[in-house]
Amino acid sequence: MRLPLVLFLIAPLVEIASFIIVGQAIGVLPTLGLIVLSGVAGVVLLRFQGAGILRRLQSEAQKGVDPGRELVHAALLAVAAFLLIVPGFFGDIIGILLFLPFVRDLAWRMIKPRIVVSSTFANGGFRTARPADDNVVDLDDDEFQREPGPNSKNPDSPWHGPRIGRD
Numbered sequence: 001m002r003l004p005l006v007l008f009l010i011a012p013l014v015e016i017a018s019f020i021i022v023g024q025a026i027g028v029l030p031t032l033g034l035i036v037l038s039g040v041a042g043v044v045l046l047r048f049q050g051a052g053i054l055r056r057l058q059s060e061a062q063k064g065v066d067p068g069r070e071l072v073h074a075a076l077l078a079v080a081a082f083l084l085i086v087p088g089f090f091g092d093i094i095g096i097l098l099f100l101p102f103v104r105d106l107a108w109r110m111i112k113p114r115i116v117v118s119s120t121f122a123n124g125g126f127r128t129a130r131p132a133d134d135n136v137v138d139l140d141d142d143e144f145q146r147e148p149g150p151n152s153k154n155p156d157s158p159w160h161g162p163r164i165g166r167d
Contacts, residue, residue: 015088022089038092042084045099049077068115069108076104 023031053074060067076098083095097103 011091014090018089034089035087038089038095039085039087042081042095045084046077046081049099050074050081053077068112072108072111072115073101073104076107 019031022034026034053070057067057070057074060070080095080098083091083098098107
C-alpha cells in the first residue's frame with residue numbers, strides 16, 4: 001500500500017529533474033516544443049488506438065467472448081494517453097511503452113491472475129427474456145376490473161375532478 005504513495009510523491013520530482021536535464025541538453029524552446037508535441041501525440045494516438053480497441057471490444061461482445069483482455073488494453077491506452085498529455089518526459093516514456101501492444105500484453109499477463117471478469121455476454125450481451133418472478137401477476141384487460149377507491153367520493157380530495165390534461 002505504501003509503494004503507490006511513494007511513487008505518487010516521487011513522480012513529480014522525477015519529472016522536474018527530467019525537465020532540467022533535457023532543458024540543459026537541448027535548450028528551453030526545444031524542451032517546450034517536445035512537451036507540446038508529446039501532448040498532441042497522446043491525443044492523436046488515443047484517437048486512433050482507441051477506435052481500434054472499441055471495434056475489437058464490440059466484436060468480442062458479439063462473439064460472446066470474455067472481453068477482459070480488451071478492457072485492460074483499453075484502460076492501459078487511456079493511462080498511456082494521459083501520461084503523454086501530462087507534461088513530463090519520464091511519464092512520456094512510460095506512455096509510449098504502454099502504446100506498444102506487446103507491453104500491454106505483458107501487463108495483461110501480470111494483471112490477469114488478479115482480475116475476475118464477470119459478464120453476461122450470452123446472445124451478444126443482451127438478455128432475450130425477462131427472468132421469472134413469482135411475485136408478478138400478468139393480467140390482460142378483460143381479467144381485472146377497476147373499482148373506485150376510498151377518495152373517489154370525497155369532493156375535498158385532490159384526486160377528485162377533471163384529470164390533468166383533459167377538459
